[in-house]
Amino acid sequence: MSPTIEPGDWLLIDPTIRRWPRRGTIVVIREPDSDVLAIKRVAAGPGDRVNLDAGHLVLGPDEAWLLSDATDAELLAAGLGQPIDSRRYGPVPVDLLVGRAWFRYAPIRRIGPIRPGR
Amino acid sequence: MFRLSDILAPKTIVRAHCDLPCGVYDPEQARIEAESCYKIIEKMGQNSDPTFTARAIDIKEQRAELAKHHLDVLWHDYFKPEHLEKVPNLHELFWNATKQVSKVKASTDLADARKLLDLIDEVDAAWKATGGQEKTRVARQTA
Numbered sequence: 664m665s666p667t668i669e670p671g672d673w674l675l676i677d678p679t680i681r682r683w684p685r686r687g688t689i690v691v692i693r694e695p696d697s698d699v700l701a702i703k704r705v706a707a708g709p710g711d712r713v714n715l716d717a718g719h720l721v722l723g724p725d726e727a728w729l730l731s732d733a734t735d736a737e738l739l740a741a742g743l744g745q746p747i748d749s750r751r752y753g754p755v756p757v758d759l760l761v762g763r764a765w766f767r768y769a770p771i772r773r774i775g776p777i778r779p780g781r
Numbered sequence: 782m783f784r785l786s787d788i789l790a791p792k793t794i795v796r797a798h799c800d801l802p803c804g805v806y807d808p809e810q811a812r813i814e815a816e817s818c819y820k821i822i823e824k825m826g827q828n829s830d831p832t833f834t835a836r837a838i839d840i841k842e843q844r845a846e847l848a849k850h851h852l853d854v855l856w857h858d859y860f861k862p863e864h865l866e867k868v869p870n871l872h873e874l875f876w877n878a879t880k881q882v883s884k885v886k887a888s889t890d891l892a893d894a895r896k897l898l899d900l901i902d903e904v905d906a907a908w909k910a911t912g913g914q915e916k917t918r919v920a921r922q923t924a
Contacts, residue, residue, distance in 0.1 A: 664797045665797075668797065670797075673789070673790065673791050674791070674795075691795050699796060700793065700794070700795040700796065701795060701796050701797070702795045702796070702797055703797075715862065715863040716863055718863065718866055720862065731797055733797075746797070749862075750861065751858070751861070752857075753861075753862040754862075768789070769789070
């Protein structure tokens with residue numbers, strides 16, 4: 664999720680949200696299938712249309728499309744493969760939403776609110 | 782002595798979760814394990830020695846578990862939401878195939894093993910229909 668979130672950042676998470684926040688927000692989820700806690704960005708919310716290589720899909724009333732920030736070029740430079748996000752596991756139901764990342768309190772040089780972007 | 786950073790440090794780690802998959806997928810892996818199950822059941826019908834039977838059951842269960850693993854990898858890692866357009870029954874197919882593996886694991890009926898092979902062949906057809914053969918395998922050296 665670089666440069667918005669870097670490895671080792673200490674984050675405050677708002678666990679009280681029960682609906683998908685607006686597009687661009689950074690969220691923590693339990694990954695479908697693996698149950699791993701993961702941090703992703705909301706790329707599309709309930710009812711939005713997501714364009715795919717071979718057509719499109721429309722998200723359900725409780726679904727979001729979550730993506731990693733890294734581009735293909737950045738992944739290649741880092742020696743990584745495709746990120747594990749909605750391109751791998753599809754739309755994510757709101758039941759798997761853990762919280763919204765809203766503030767970074769360490770490291771000191773990067774302290775500040777995490778604002779929706781991209 | 783407690784340090785402030787110990788108190789403030791997060792107790793939970795979350796991951797951005799990129800991985801480095803090899804990107805090689807082929808239903809043939811599952812089929813070979815399922816063929817092992819088929820052949821083992823066949824041999825069990827021809828040999829009533831209790832030691833042989835005990836070994837055969839143990840090995841069949843191991844092979845069935847491997848077949849299930851290979852099917853799960855295909856389902857979770859290779860197939861993507863967009864593949865549903867070409868294979869609308871994809872989830873039902875994997876559901877049936879993995880359930881059938883569980884059945885073969887506990888069964889000594891050759892028909893159950895045959896049905897598993899047929900379901901894996903359907904998975905193979907889905908893999909080929911979505912370009913799996915060209916996209917995920919490394920071409921062999923031509924003679």
